[in-house]
Amino acid sequence: MGFFDGMPAVEPSARVGFAGNRIERRSEHRSADAVPAAVGDDRARFYLFRGDKVLLRGSDPLFEPREADGLGAVRDETVLLGWAGDGPRLASLLPDSAQIDEQRIGLVDLRTVATGAMVTPEHLGALAQARALMNWHGRHRFCSNCGAATTIANGGYRRDCPRCQAQHFPRTDPVVIMLAIRNERVLLGRQRQFQPGMYSALAGFLEPGETIEDAVRRETLEESGVPIGRVRYHASQPWPFPMSLMIGCHCEALSDTISRDEAELEDCRWFTRDEARAMLAGTHPDGLKAPTNIAIARTLLAAWSGG
Amino acid sequence: MGFFDGMPAVEPSARVGFAGNRIERRSEHRSADAVPAAVGDDRARFYLFRGDKVLLRGSDPLFEPREADGLGAVRDETVLLGWAGDGPRLASLLPDSAQIDEQRIGLVDLRTVATGAMVTPEHLGALAQARALMNWHGRHRFCSNCGAATTIANGGYRRDCPRCQAQHFPRTDPVVIMLAIRNERVLLGRQRQFQPGMYSALAGFLEPGETIEDAVRRETLEESGVPIGRVRYHASQPWPFPMSLMIGCHCEALSDTISRDEAELEDCRWFTRDEARAMLAGTHPDGLKAPTNIAIARTLLAAWSGG
Numbered sequence: 050m051g052f053f054d055g056m057p058a059v060e061p062s063a064r065v066g067f068a069g070n071r072i073e074r075r076s077e078h079r080s081a082d083a084v085p086a087a088v089g090d091d092r093a094r095f096y097l098f099r100g101d102k103v104l105l106r107g108s109d110p111l112f113e114p115r116e117a118d119g120l121g122a123v124r125d126e127t128v129l130l131g132w133a134g135d136g137p138r139l140a141s142l143l144p145d146s147a148q149i150d151e152q153r154i155g156l157v158d159l160r161t162v163a164t165g166a167m168v169t170p171e172h173l174g175a176l177a178q179a180r181a182l183m184n185w186h187g188r189h190r191f192c193s194n195c196g197a198a199t200t201i202a203n204g205g206y207r208r209d210c211p212r213c214q215a216q217h218f219p220r221t222d223p224v225v226i227m228l229a230i231r232n233e234r235v236l237l238g239r240q241r242q243f244q245p246g247m248y249s250a251l252a253g254f255l256e257p258g259e260t261i262e263d264a265v266r267r268e269t270l271e272e273s274g275v276p277i278g279r280v281r282y283h284a285s286q287p288w289p290f291p292m293s294l295m296i297g298c299h300c301e302a303l304s305d306t307i308s309r310d311e312a313e314l315e316d317c318r319w320f321t322r323d324e325a326r327a328m329l330a331g332t333h334p335d336g337l338k339a340p341t342n343i344a345i346a347r348t349l350l351a352a353w354s355g356g
Numbered sequence: 357m358g359f360f361d362g363m364p365a366v367e368p369s370a371r372v373g374f375a376g377n378r379i380e381r382r383s384e385h386r387s388a389d390a391v392p393a394a395v396g397d398d399r400a401r402f403y404l405f406r407g408d409k410v411l412l413r414g415s416d417p418l419f420e421p422r423e424a425d426g427l428g429a430v431r432d433e434t435v436l437l438g439w440a441g442d443g444p445r446l447a448s449l450l451p452d453s454a455q456i457d458e459q460r461i462g463l464v465d466l467r468t469v470a471t472g473a474m475v476t477p478e479h480l481g482a483l484a485q486a487r488a489l490m491n492w493h494g495r496h497r498f499c500s501n502c503g504a505a506t507t508i509a510n511g512g513y514r515r516d517c518p519r520c521q522a523q524h525f526p527r528t529d530p531v532v533i534m535l536a537i538r539n540e541r542v543l544l545g546r547q548r549q550f551q552p553g554m555y556s557a558l559a560g561f562l563e564p565g566e567t568i569e570d571a572v573r574r575e576t577l578e579e580s581g582v583p584i585g586r587v588r589y590h591a592s593q594p595w596p597f598p599m600s601l602m603i604g605c606h607c608e609a610l611s612d613t614i615s616r617d618e619a620e621l622e623d624c625r626w627f628t629r630d631e632a633r634a635m636l637a638g639t640h641p642d643g644l645k646a647p648t649n650i651a652i653a654r655t656l657l658a659a660w661s662g663g
Contacts, residue, residue: 192498218529221529257596
């Protein structure tokens with residue numbers, strides 16, 4: 050009894066940016082004719098991209114199939130995301146040459162759409178799914194096994210090699226991102242490319258042969274020199290830049306002494322709970338800032354600080 | 357205070373198969389000459405593979421550089437795993453034609469090495485790291501971006517394209533594996549290829565745009581028809597067949613009614629705690645079995661049943 054007692058009905062992962070996806074994927078029913086069959090449904094709607102930008106009509110990112118066709122959408126650049134309550138949902142990458150009437154249709158990169166909450170969480174989640182798939186197709190038009198050009202298959206969830214018959218599936222890269230805690234303080238770092246004053250949780254790609262906990266300990270040690278003991282999973286997040294799964298953890302620092310990886314981090318230091326709260330509230334006396342509202346690092350910091 | 361209170365000093369992930377890796381990767385210091393520099397160290401030792409098989413001298417999987425050279429190891433098939441207490445650890449895939457004196461050196465596939473505990477947990481973890489990297493190199497000799505042949509770089513942790521300059525990094529596929537719980541019973545399924553009588557936790561690849569919890573709910577619903585509420589992460593496991601990260605969870609079933617995906621599962625049903633314990637102990641009256649000792653599904657089942 051009570052195996053889930055004390056757990057909230059809605060997990061922290063449900064509240065991170067890009068987690069609002071409600072599309073029903075029906076992954077077991079994807080077939081060779083998935084895209085044409087879906088497009089033939091009157092209720093089919095498209096999410097559309099040109100390059101890195103999402104097409105938006107006000108706050109509405111959905112387009113009818115005839116609109117997608119008119120803008121130059123082609124089947125080879127179209128994926129079937131799944132079904133929403135009222136019909137199939139597809140996504141397509143328009144050619145760079147697509148002419149778009151920017152009086153009527155906005156072109157906005159997905160980070161800006163997300164940080165500005167320019168669409169509903171449901172649409173933002175679907176756009177993350179679509180963007181990750183587009184990014185994958187964009188870098189995987191050739192067979193990594195033999196070098197031949199591959200073709201899109203199974204509604205965009207596979208690419209097939211006509212020469213060596215290899216099948217390739219979308220890639221999702223696990224990244225650990227962690228907040229190390231010791232004596233009521235947390236460890237945050239700054240990369241040079243961060244916006245001025247912003248500090249965030251340390252992070253890095255999980256490597257072959259690692260558990261999540263081992264990756265948390267290795268990355269923290271490599272970047273900050275701080276040894277880590279226990280690790281507690283907190284939340285995960287789809288991160289479509291280009292195709293990651295962020296795995297957010299709190300972890301127990303075993304030392305205060307920092308030895309920063311100077312190539313990776315411009316600064317790395319301990320922050321008190323009061324400082325963390327001020328950074329989250331935007332009231333830090335030195336103008337220091339927490340990560341943006343779409344970053345899981347902010348979720349980790351808020352969960353620890355109560356901010 | 358007490359953010360980690362109640363957590364064990366050693367997490368469940370540390371006890372799964374393939375989790376014993378103690379190699380220090382020093383990922384931030386990998387360089388173009390990482391492999392030759394490491395081979396030049398007197399304390400360097402190789403893990404060796406021919407095809408799917410590990411080379412073993414009794415329970416010892418380590419070979420000296422001159423032995424690796426003698427067996428035909430080449431630099432293009434060699435990766436630097438990192439450092440153990442007494443020196444660099446490398447891994448190399450021998451050519452299929454490599455002549456091995458099977459009176460002196462055993463050739464055993466990694467699953468058998470693992471289930472038979474034929475090497476120490478430390479070696480088993482290192483072999484998992486090595487095997488996943490070998491599997492990745494084996495399927496990624498060409499650039500997925502342009503089709504050109506790529507070259508190994510950064511100690512085997514990157515492949516570079518000489519034509520389009522793309523850099524490719526080892527892939528690790530996140531898989532969710534979960535034990536659904538309801539009314540003191542757990543949901544287990546059987547795939548046709550399982551050994552007779554074995555039942556295991558449901559599992560599937562996490563897809564682009566999903567959180568871990570969303571993937572657990574989708575996969576369970578698709579395979580069994582059982583809707584899921586809360587999800588609790590339990591442990592993770594490197595799984596080098598060919599290159600996965602198993603993310604093990606317990607989850608809360610919201611219905612008893614099963615509607616099995618017949619293409620995926622031969623059977624799917626609820627098991628009581630007594631049945632689960634008997635399966636773990638090998639004493640189930642119908643001869644039903646829990647997964648093998650190296651499977652994280654067994655860890656999930658044991659944690660729930662107290663077995």
